[in-house]
Amino acid sequence: MIEQFDSKARKDAFGSKINRDHSPVMLYAVPWLSILLASLTPLWPVIAPAPIVPPFAFLLLLSWRILRPDILPLWAGFPLGLWDDFFSGQPLGSAILLFSLTCIALDLIERRFPWRGFWQNWLTATLFLMLYLPASVILSGADITLYQLRLILPQMLLSVVAFPIVMRLVAVLDTIRLLRVRTIG
Amino acid sequence: MPPPKSETSGSNRKAQVGLFTGYVLAGFGALVGAVLLIISLWRPEALYGLRSMANDITAPAGDAGAATRVGSRNVFEAIAGYYDAGSKNAQLERELAVARVRLAEARAVEEENARLKAVLSLTEGDIKPVAISRLIGSSSSSARRFAYLSVGKAQGVEAGMPVTSPKGLIGRIVEVGRSTSRVLLLTDSESMVPVRRATDNVVAFAEGRADGTLRLRLINLGINPLKEGDIFVTSGAGGLFRPGVAVAMVTRLENDGAIARLLSSPAATDVVIVEPVWQAVALQSAQTPLGQEVAIE
Numbered sequence: 001m002i003e004q005f006d007s008k009a010r011k012d013a014f015g016s017k018i019n020r021d022h023s024p025v026m027l028y029a030v031p032w033l034s035i036l037l038a039s040l041t042p043l044w045p046v047i048a049p050a051p052i053v054p055p056f057a058f059l060l061l062l063s064w065r066i067l068r069p070d071i072l073p074l075w076a077g078f079p080l081g082l083w084d085d086f087f088s089g090q091p092l093g094s095a096i097l098l099f100s101l102t103c104i105a106l107d108l109i110e111r112r113f114p115w116r117g118f119w120q121n122w123l124t125a126t127l128f129l130m131l132y133l134p135a136s137v138i139l140s141g142a143d144i145t146l147y148q149l150r151l152i153l154p155q156m157l158l159s160v161v162a163f164p165i166v167m168r169l170v171a172v173l174d175t176i177r178l179l180r181v182r183t184i185g
Numbered sequence: 186m187p188p189p190k191s192e193t194s195g196s197n198r199k200a201q202v203g204l205f206t207g208y209v210l211a212g213f214g215a216l217v218g219a220v221l222l223i224i225s226l227w228r229p230e231a232l233y234g235l236r237s238m239a240n241d242i243t244a245p246a247g248d249a250g251a252a253t254r255v256g257s258r259n260v261f262e263a264i265a266g267y268y269d270a271g272s273k274n275a276q277l278e279r280e281l282a283v284a285r286v287r288l289a290e291a292r293a294v295e296e297e298n299a300r301l302k303a304v305l306s307l308t309e310g311d312i313k314p315v316a317i318s319r320l321i322g323s324s325s326s327s328a329r330r331f332a333y334l335s336v337g338k339a340q341g342v343e344a345g346m347p348v349t350s351p352k353g354l355i356g357r358i359v360e361v362g363r364s365t366s367r368v369l370l371l372t373d374s375e376s377m378v379p380v381r382r383a384t385d386n387v388v389a390f391a392e393g394r395a396d397g398t399l400r401l402r403l404i405n406l407g408i409n410p411l412k413e414g415d416i417f418v419t420s421g422a423g424g425l426f427r428p429g430v431a432v433a434m435v436t437r438l439e440n441d442g443a444i445a446r447l448l449s450s451p452a453a454t455d456v457v458i459v460e461p462v463w464q465a466v467a468l469q470s471a472q473t474p475l476g477q478e479v480a481i482e
Binding site: 040041043053055078081083086087088090093095097100104136137139140143 | 212229243321323
């Protein structure tokens, strides 16, 4: 008699390993779509009296580039930044510039430190947020006083705290991205 | 995590070229961004079209969300309300008694007002709203304070029109798309509204501070006559906002004015009204340089 095969032997976290493959659409669309959707947070039904909501598109861009440096191209900052500028309330061009510079800087870090851990990733993201948020305020075209710069401290804290959560979310999205949903053969 | 295979160029000529192209493209993207940024800071109106088009496309999503906002905002307040229901009730009863008296007084004033207006043969200055709409979103992570409205050119909205709610002034339209428009909220640091104290003629400018409060700068300097709790309304100076719309309440005194809270917080606003510019001719002549004929339409 043939012994019953372990049902999990032909499966892994991404589904059955036999007769199934990754969907090429999802492989590329999930990271782009998730960041584009995150840019739409200004359309949330929250009318904020002060800048408090973390810049989710930027957090997602950071997470995707840190977790999966190979799926978003280096030039992704331009289209993603353009889309973000449409909704964020910043003058057109500020996110394009900052996202592009972020992509270049992250790539240099990736090359210098190919092996990273959670704490280093968080530290990197914190560093980027500490530069990105004040830079956005300076580029926003508003009258800048010391008071305005102090205003973003709560937002900065929220963003830094939110980063590991966003990174977990990106990890979940990455699992979904790699699900074997396409039938072959 | 080890670096992915495609990222390690090594002596692979193709990978090296690909990497180089990536850097060139990313650098080019950053450069284009910088140029666009300079253009939009220097000539903000140059790139409006592009942005309002994107807003038109995504507006339905925001519109659906806006309907739930007023309900959802109150979840915590509703729970908190149970804790001090008793004392609140007593306080409300006291306030109600005072309010009844005030209401009677107001009726008397209203009658007198109507009589005096009849004497002067003034017509009732009813402003016909241009459009009625919901706020569908705001720039919640930017240092600028904008909100989005679900009406646009199709409904007759034009840049410059004031936006009010039943509780007071919200801001003014700065950008108009086909079916959406962008509102510069009073709290934006670029917003400036001429106001006066509701009870007398102490005039001031209300300047946004980007954190939900306004800074009132008195025009006549001297001894600061303001007190906490003073209500400020629009003065009508400049011709953009009609006079008498509630704006803010003083919460803290400063040397040359005060810090005031918005009476009509955009967060708690459901329906807003877009009004026509109050005195379009006055506004137009104020914007015409000296020595030029004022073009009256």
